[in-house]
Amino acid sequence: MSLASKKDEENGLSTYYNNKTTIIQEARVFNDSPISPRKCRALLTRIVYLLYVGETFGTQEATTLFFGTTKLFQHKDSALRQMVYLAIKELASTAEDVIMVTSSIMKDMQPNSEVIYRPNAIRALCRIIDPSMAQGVERFFKAAIVDKNPSISSAALVSAYHLFPAAKDVVKRWVNEAQEAVNAKSSSSFFGSPSNSYLGWGGSSAPANNGYQPIASTSNITQYHALGLLYFIRQQDRMAVTKMIQQLGGGKSGSGTTLKNPMALCMLIRYAAKVIEEDPNVQRQMFDLMEGWLRHKSDMVNLEAARAICEMKGVTPAQLTRAIAVLQLFLSSPKSTLKFSATRTLATLALTHPTSVATCNMDLENLISDSNRSVATYAITTLLKTGNEASVDRLMKQITGFMSEISDEFKVIIVDAIRSLCLKFPAKHASMLSFLSGVLRDEGGYDFKRAVVEAIFDMIKFIGECKEQALSHLCEFIEDCEFTKLSVRILHLLGMEGPKAPQPTKYIRYIYNRVVLENATVRAAAVASLAKFGLNGLDEKLSNSVNVLLRRCLDDVDDEVRDRAAMYLKVYEEPPLATTYVKEDAVFSLSALESQLVSYISDPEAVEKPFDASSIPKVSREQASRDVARPSSLDTIGVPSTSKAVTPPPQTAAETQSAYVQQLADVPEFASYGVVLSSSFKPSQLTEPETEYQVSCVKHIFKEHIVFQFNVSNTIPDTVLEQVSVVMQPAADAGLTEDFIIPYPSLSTANSPGIIYVSFTRENPGEYAMASFQCLLKFVSKEVDPSTGEPEEEGYEDEYQLEETELAVADYVIPSYVTFASEWDRMRGGASATETFSLxxxxxxxAACDSIIEILNMTPLGGTADPQSATVHTLQLSGMVVGGGGKVLVRCRMTFSKAQGVTLELGVRAEQEQACSLVVAAIGG
Structure with a gap:
């Protein structure tokens, strides 16, 4: 019989043997007299197997099986008893009235009962009891936690994890026992005494004394579980966690540490890293502990400490020296796990500290030929990030040799590293483009092919010399591309870049082939791409040929393809339409459009009027497609931002506003305010970074109101701030009247930051109020009781002076993208102004460009020359003034000299005179 047929037969037998209905019918074996331990164990095994593979029992079925199982408590077979505990533990979540077996389970938890039963009984009890009963069994758990047998102690500690979310107050009282378990040095076997049967971690069993020799425990596994429980109990108290780390860490050298278990030490290192991230003030003392752990005798601890140091924020090259030295030693280890961990850590570190990692390049080059291809992948990735221009060609040859031997996941890592290297050394683009085009023809999944295509896209965008060759490679790829999304993206790029190429006709064949051979989605994209070749107006013969091809598409079976072809043919007949529908590079921001539409349909009064799209900001087509498809290539190459904020700002101002709209919609006091016209793109900081209270301000402009949002963080661990509010004092002639303040009820380090709102009414909504506000943070400060973790009943009122915040021109302007040259000419007859300023x-x-962009809050659209080195520069800006101000374009012509600084000629064109005056006043002020 063949192997395949055997497998089929086994699968069919297993399906019948482990059928839920069959098992329920066979459950009558639990009622036999006398009980057959062998049959019962086999049936319980099948029940647990079904539960583990995702099968579900109904409430009635689970209850029947549960109470049938509990009848087996009367039998003394130890192996059967363990299986009973495992089954009832899994059935307890579905069955009813499970609490009735509590007394049977607690009999096996008594200190005089069999040692092999107690751990299983403890695990089962925590699943059976109601949280309100936790106090009644507290003494059993306390005794079990400090038991000399580590299997019993560990079972109690792990069960405490499960009880903690439902019975926090009870479990918090076990802190002394957990501390004792951390400090205890285990000498008995984790697997039980020689006279007892084998006890596995999951509760499975084997016959007693079956030739098994117990192993003396040196692992101190109880410390691992006890440390985790201690952190669970103290995690809301940062000071207590810090003190615990220092006590258990054992000083600078780490040699005197109480913890002997390597996994417990690794967990302690992770807690230390988390404390450093939350409170940079303790970085120095925690760093000394981590350096001590680098000299620990366990490789696991060394690696965890080195990784934690490498991931610390603001770590200096000098602080990295010892950690990198430890990782470098592991690169030559005979163990693949150590080599893999070290290379992966170094590959991540190379993004931020390539010079420091470069000291390991010799060892990394030796790993390129390592038999473990995962290790080789990370080694080559690290070398690509740290190598110099001279080593590029050699590295590319070495990579080519093993690309076919690694999985797609690692191929993506390699391709991303090559993309980064290509933008770092553009002179070497030829060899890298050749490599990318080669792997593009290899077998691979969507993620891998997408990574290669995106890398080629970036080369086209940032390295002009390789554009034509890269487009040719992409044309060849879509001939056999099996991924619709990639074909559509490439066709879109061909439509954008192909007409600008020296010989645009050579791309026509590849595009039209897609119309003939591909599915409807790709055909529609090909029609749109094809039309752009004929609409550039540079070659009349080419336009006529494309026109003929588009007419053939009118007979397509898909309506989308036909509609696109008909639209573009109409554009051919009326050339002015091409400016709006084809050549226009600006499109609506989808996030802003969505939020405006949601507000429009939710307002009963607004839906009676036509939807006004004039106030929706625009972005470039490239930005829109990039936001939908993937993050910016430069963002992926660089280090991701780790800053924390209440509402982290997305990539564009429009997306920021959309995020704030959703946040403000949850506040009922603002329900009558209408649509949010604009929100600050970046919160303004009103405190210094090292102060005990961190406050930032965001301004939201409504038609008749202005709302100030204060994000307040409390960094003092043992203090709770209650009734937190901000008192604002505007100038007398600001034109604003305060409505109300929405305070934050209780602010601690655990729930920081909190949000406070202050609302003002605009006395004259048609004017753009400008004002400075003095801000005062007011609160009631209460100390936290370390024993209970609750704030004291009485506190004292306190206040904290914040920096001033301003309502400026930038708060009334939304950045918006336009095609500057055509829009500047179109607005020639509208409101305009020209002023000269000396900066x-x-x-x-x-510095002048950055300052102007910040003051006006507009989208920079480029200009002439390089602002970093030029003495003459033209900056072009575009934006929209809220409240009916319309579009505003700004042209800044600047000259620079060391003696006089920057001389600025400011040209403004706007749809409304008031918007024009607003921009000029912003620079003049």
Whole structure:
């Protein structure tokens, strides 16, 4: 009989043997007299197997099986008893009235009962009892936690994890016992005494004294579980966690540590890393502990300490020296796990500290030929990030040799590293493009092919010399591409870049082949791409040929393809339409459009009027497609931002506003305010970074109101701030009237930051109020009782002076993208102004550009020359003024000299006179 047929036969037998209905019918074996331990164990095994593979029992079925199982408690077979505990533990979540077996389970928890029963009984009891009963069994758990047998102690500690979410107050009282378990040095066997049967971690069993020789425990596994429970209990108290780490860490050298179990030490290192992230003030003392753990005798601890140091924020090259030295030693280890861990850590570190990692390059090169291809992948990735331009060609040859031997996941890592290297050394683009085009023809999944295509896209965008060759490679790829999404993206790129190429006609064949051979989605994309070749107006013969091809598409079976072809043919007949529907590079921001539409349909009064799209900001087509498809390539190459904020700002101002709209919609006090016209793109900081209270401000502009949002963080661990509010004092002639303050009820380090709102009414909504506000943080400070973790009943009122915040022009402007040249000409007849300013305080052209962009909060659309080095520069800006102000375009012509600073000629064109005056006043002020 063949192997395949045997497998089929076994699968069929297993399906019948482990059928739920069959098992329920056979459950009558539990009622036999006398009980057959062998049959019962076999049936219980099948029940547990079904539960583990995802099968579910109904409430009645589970209850029947549960109480049938509990009848087996009367039998003394130890192996059967363990199986009973495992079954009832799994059935307890579905069955009813499970609490009735509590007394039977607690009999096996008594200190005089069999040692092999107690751990199983403890695990089962925590699943059976109601949280309100936790106090009644507290003494059993306390005794079990400090038991000399580590299997019993560990079972009690792990069960405490499960009880903690439902009975926090009870479990918190076990802190002394958990501390004793951490400090205890286990000498008995984790697997039980020689006279007892084998006890596995999951509760499975084997016959007693079956030739098994117990192993003396040196693992101290109880410390691992006890440490985890201690952290669970103290995690809301940062000071207590810090003290615990220092006590258990054993000083600078780490040699005097109480913890002997390597896994417990690794967990302690992770807690230390988390404390450093939350409170940078303790970084120095925690760093000394981590350096001590680098010299621990366990490789696991060394690696965890080195990884934690490498991932610390703001770590210096000098602080990395010892950690990198430890990782470098592991690179030559005979163990693949150590080599893999070390290379992966170094590959991550190479993003931020390539120079420091470069000291390991010799060892990493030796790993390129390692038999473990995962290790080789990370080694080559690290070398790509740290190597110099001279080593590129050699590395590319070595990579080519093993690309076919690794999985797609590691191929993606390699391709991302090559993309980064290509933008770092553009002169070497030829060899890297050749490599990427080669792997594009290899077998691979969607994620891998997508990574290669995106890398080629970035080369086209940032390295002009390789554009034509890269487009040719992409054309060849779509001939056999099996992924619709990639074909559509490539066709879109061909439509954007192909007409600008020296010989655009060579791309026509590849695009039209897609119309003939592909599915409807790709055909529609090909029609749109094809039309753009004929609409550039540079070659009349080419336009006529494309026109003929588009007419053939009118007979397509898919309506989307036909509609697109008909639309573009209409554009051919009326050339002015091409400017709006084809050549226009600006499109609506989808996030802003969505939020405006949601507000429109939810307002009964607004739906009676036509939807006004003039106030929706625009972005470039490239930005829109990039936001949908993937993050910016430069963002992926660089280090991701780790800053924390209440509402982290997305990539665009429009997306930021959309996020704030959702947040403000949850506040009932603002329900009558209408649509949010604009929100600050970046919160303004009102405190210094090292102060005990961190406060930032975001401004939201409504039609008749202005709402200030204060994000407040409390960094003092043993203090709770209650009734937290911000008192704002505007100037007398600000034109604003305060409505109300929404305070934050209780603010601790655990729930920081909290949000406070202050609302003002605009006395004249048609004007753009400008004002400075003095801000005062007010609160009631209460100390936290370390024993209970609750704040004291009485506190004292306190206040904290914040920096001033301003309501400025930037708060009324939304950045928006336009095609500057055509829009500037179109607005020639509208409101305009030209002023000259001397910016003597600016020491460079770049500083002047950054300052103007920040003051006006507009989208920079480029200009002439390089602002970093030029003495003459033109900056072009575009935005929209909220409240009916319409579009505003700004052209800044600047000259720079060291003696006089920057001289600025400011040209403004706007749809409304008031918006024009607003922009000029912003620079003049």
């Amino acid at each position: 003597s305080s600016m020491d460079s052209m770049k």
